[in-house]
Amino acid sequence: MKSLKKKRRIQIIVAAVVALVIAAGLIGYGFRDGINLYRSPSQLATEPPATGEVFRLGGLVAEGTLVRGSGETVSFSVTDGGATVPVRFTGVLPDLFAEGQGMIGTGSMQGETFVASEILAKHDENYMPREVINSLKEQGVYEDPNG
Incomplete structure (x- = not known):
């Protein structure tokens, strides 16, 4: 009698582990196209992306471009003070x-x-995306207006 209960417990544990592995695999599969890494123009210059890789590019829109x-x-061109990347976008800009x-x-x-499928701009004169601020600070271009 005890061996039957022990076999049932093992079967339930194995089934739970298999279900967790399948769930983790499905979650990973769902996220594979949903995660876009951020890169600055300077990072693109030193580490070019793989062919067809979708990512986020941020910086300042270069004056006169x-x-x-x-x-x-x-x-237009996007710069972080260290490098500049030409950008092409078809659609309505913010x-x-x-x-x-x-x-x-x-x-x-x-x-x-860089061919953009989506462009996001700051929403007021005081806001700049955190990733853009960090990459501009690395290049010594950004000074925080709030001190």
């Missing part, structure tokens, strides 16, 4: 998008150009 093309296509302002784009590299 904003060019509106045909239709909704816009090109209202607060401007030269000299912080931005983060999601996309991938095509040759030497």
Whole structure:
């Protein structure tokens, strides 16, 4: 009688472990395309991304580089003071998008150009994404206005 109870317990434990492994695998599979790593222009210069890798690029929109093309296509450059990356975006830019302002784009590299599928801009004059501030501080470009 005891061996039957022991076998049942082992079977239940094995089934629970298998269920946990399957659940962890499904979670990992679901996140594989949902995690976009942040990179600054200087990081791109030293460590180029893999072909087709989707990531987030952030920095300041370089002054004098904003060019509106045909239709909704816009090109500009993003800098962190150490390196500059050309960016191409087709779509509607956020209202607060401007030269000299912080931005983060999601996309991938095509040759030497970052092709963005999404652009986020700061939401007011005091906000800048934390990742952009950190990369600008590393390059010695950013000074905190709040002290």
